[in-house]
Amino acid sequence: MKLNAPNATATSGSSPFTTSCTKTRADDPLGVCSVYHRGEPVITCPVRFREDWLIVNDASEFFFESGTKWTSLGEVRLKNKAGGPIGNIDYVLVSYDDRGRVLEFASLEVQADYLVTGDPDLFILQTVNTTQIVTMAEFLAMLS
Numbered sequence: 001m002k003l004n005a006p007n008a009t010a011t012s013g014s015s016p017f018t019t020s021c022t023k024t025r026a027d028d029p030l031g032v033c034s035v036y037h038r039g040e041p042v043i044t045c046p047v048r049f050r051e052d053w054l055i056v057n058d059a060s061e062f063f064f065e066s067g068t069k070w071t072s073l074g075e076v077r078l079k080n081k082a083g084g085p086i087g088n089i090d091y092v093l094v095s096y097d098d099r100g101r102v103l104e105f106a107s108l109e110v111q112a113d114y115l116v117t118g119d120p121d122l123f124i125l126q127t128v129n130t131t132q133i134v135t136m137a138e139f140l141a142m143l144s
Contacts, residue, residue: 055110060093063106070095114139 056072064070076089091108115122115133122133134142 056091056093056108059091059106059108063093064095064104068095068103069097114142 053072060068060070060072071094073092073094074090076092078086078089080086089107090110093106093108095103095105097103112131115128115131116136116139117123117133118135123135125133127133
């Protein structure tokens, strides 16, 4: 996915990277789709996980056998027992048979835990929402 140059900021209520922000609420906007550094945005937007839908395709290979017919649904609303909203599932993958009947489904939640960068000016922030900003060396040390 090629992201266009920003034309707004998250705090203005619109996204500089997509036409519809998935992580905002009118009463409590997150405003963490990007961090501006030297006049340019550094992307922290969860939309980046949608690039070529690789994450959904990879998940389908994990959840379903090869050759399975499947589709995905995004931002599926969950309701409580009384029918009230309790949140959304980022993606639900659904396998189906030749007649369109659901055989299996899998839920997929997507979240970035780290923003890996070599830019020392970003380290001042330490975190963006709950995403830690770390160097490559710090990130690799966490993996070992």
